[in-house]
Amino acid sequence: VLEHMIADESLDGVHLYFPDPWHKKKHHKRRLVQDEWVKKLCYKLKSGSYIHMATDWQEYAQQMLAILSKQNSLENSATSRGGSSSVEDGYSVRPDYRPVTKFENRGLQLGHGVWDVIFRKR
Template sequence: MESEQEPRLRSVVSYVKRGGRMTVGQQRAWEQLWPSIGREVSDLEPGPIDFDAWFGRPAPVVLEIGSGMGETTSRLAAAAPEVNYVAVEVYEAGLGQLLLRAEKLGVENLRLLRGDAVTLLGEHVAPESLNAVRIFFPDPWPKKRHHKRRLIQPEFVSLVASRLARGGTLHLATDWADYAEQMLDVCSAEPALRNRFDGWAPRPEWRPVTKFEQRAEAEGRTSHDLIFVRE
């Protein structure tokens, strides 16, 4: 149940429902791997997830919100076996593809959640428990009348900040210029966060360039990264 101190986020939608069926490979990966490393947010027991128990070890927890088709997520988890990497995504076929990619790379430090990130953070993640939160290329809702549907809003950023440990980071990336400006304004206004850089962050070499980012560049859109630190 939402406490009096929790931000009220009923108007924030952290995803858009998509159609589409799984491929044969995605379905096979789902059936074989999901029972051991995946959970439905709606089926979680009340209270915070015990990440140490779920992974079978204590380690810094990195949460990626909106893993899409898993191209970036699988590679980042594989490159950092020392962290407990958690991805939340609503798109079932995307999670199936992520399972395929992780299997191919031999990733063992990855756990998946299907459902709404707002519910996950508000009801199932303990305060100051995350080492990092990553939100790469969230739905830009490009039409002005739809901007209120964007994930990066003051209430949501406040919630994310409360779940970050001291010194933890919130890393955002987008290829839509006006959304990048909104992200910068919203995060800069959050008192619990400090911009690690003076404005945009240099593009980290460790963040993979996906085909979608390449397409954006071909269409003349520049990607912007932002990295904020929990004070």
């Protein structure tokens, strides 16, 4: 669908919230966020558009951040998690527009983390 049904430079934004992290190392190849998929996605994004991903699996968040950072056409739009103007980890605070799910809320109450990754297309 991404390659054949969506025109190049037609998307204003893409939201990918809590994709399956495929925890086992032997299954990592099944993860949606891979170099080739992100490269194809970038062709579909308009200039100035964004990709917003969120996960509750830290290792997957690190992979998302690394893969998106490799794309020359994307820049990290991280916003501070602690109120300061510098962002060291590359992650954003949850924007108000992203809803908190029942599952996510329960995890947050148990002290589990959630990582938001937001990049803009140049």
